[in-house]
Amino acid sequence: MIADMIKLKSSQPIGIFDSGIGGLTVAKTVIELLPHENVIYFGDTAHFPYGDKSSSAIQEYTKHVVDKLLDCGCKVILIACNSASAAAYDFLKQHIDDRAYLINIIDPILQSIAKTHAHKKIGLIGTRQTIGSNVYGQKLRALNSDIQLQSLATPLLVSAIETMLHNKKVINEIVKEYLSNDILSDIDALILGCTHYPAIEKEIIEFYEGQTEIINPSHAAAAHIKQLLTEKNLLNPNGHGLEHVYVSDYMDSFANVIRLFFDKEIAIEY
Ligand code: DGL
Numbered sequence: 001m002i003a004d005m006i007k008l009k010s011s012q013p014i015g016i017f018d019s020g021i022g023g024l025t026v027a028k029t030v031i032e033l034l035p036h037e038n039v040i041y042f043g044d045t046a047h048f049p050y051g052d053k054s055s056s057a058i059q060e061y062t063k064h065v066v067d068k069l070l071d072c073g074c075k076v077i078l079i080a081c082n083s084a085s086a087a088a089y090d091f092l093k094q095h096i097d098d099r100a101y102l103i104n105i106i107d108p109i110l111q112s113i114a115k116t117h118a119h120k121k122i123g124l125i126g127t128r129q130t131i132g133s134n135v136y137g138q139k140l141r142a143l144n145s146d147i148q149l150q151s152l153a154t155p156l157l158v159s160a161i162e163t164m165l166h167n168k169k170v171i172n173e174i175v176k177e178y179l180s181n182d183i184l185s186d187i188d189a190l191i192l193g194c195t196h197y198p199a200i201e202k203e204i205i206e207f208y209e210g211q212t213e214i215i216n217p218s219h220a221a222a223a224h225i226k227q228l229l230t231e232k233n234l235l236n237p238n239g240h241g242l243e244h245v246y247v248s249d250y251m252d253s254f255a256n257v258i259r260l261f262f263d264k265e266i267a268i269e270y
Pocket of ligand 1: 130194
């Protein structure tokens with residue numbers, strides 16, 4: 001149960017952050033569902049990748065990110081990053097207290113599949129941090145779910161997506177190597193537990209020949225934010241989507257991706 005927040009207004013923006021560029025896929029989903037919200041994105045590029053860092057390091061990095069988003073007046077902050085959601089959600093919730101609503105990328109999808117996928121065998125792929133933390137498993141147990149979760153760390157995928165996305169042969173090889181692992185045999189669905197993986201959703205669907213459901217958690221997170229803002233009377237009727245993009249270390253590629261994803265020019269601030 002989230003405590004009632006003080007002094008929040010519907011005109012305040014939604015803050016979304018990730019370790020880097022990957023969370024823009026999540027921001028896009030949120031903006032598609034809530035086109036009249038103002039959205040501020042923070043990519044912690046100076047500390048990318050989070051997936052191989054310790055929980056305490058991720059907590060320290062994300063505290064600064066969240067402080068920046070609070071300074072920007074965000075009413076809701078979404079942790080788009082799975083690794084940060086696993087390592088730092090409880091810590092950040094305490095840090096933020098009643099200054100804004102904090103949502104992680106993991107809870108909404110688990111609440112949704114606990115209802116829709118009872119008795120099913122579900123695969124999960126993610127970074128070493130996300131899988132090693134076993135946060136998905138613990139949260140499913142707390143929901144009294146009988147879903148059988150089969151988790152596999154797939155650490156090569158993030159760097160392959162960053163550097164080899166154009167080389168489908170290499171991507172397909174790595175996808176095949178990981179998804180053929182016995183841990184993921186006979187699953188009914190696969191959760192893409194990392195912001196980068198939607199970029200290779202097509203290759204993953206092809207690996208399963210369309211026979212296995214692929215679950216992208218960003219849709220459940222966006223729906224959760226919409227429901228929360230509706231219930232709290234905080235929906236903004238006058239916003240314009242992505243407004244500001246902050247990074248902690250400048251990267252040229254960011255501006256290109258934003259142009260491609262959002263069809264607008266946004267100055268990258270840092
Ligand atoms: N954003 C991270 C996640 O969703 C992947 C990239 C990283 O390791 O920082 O887990």
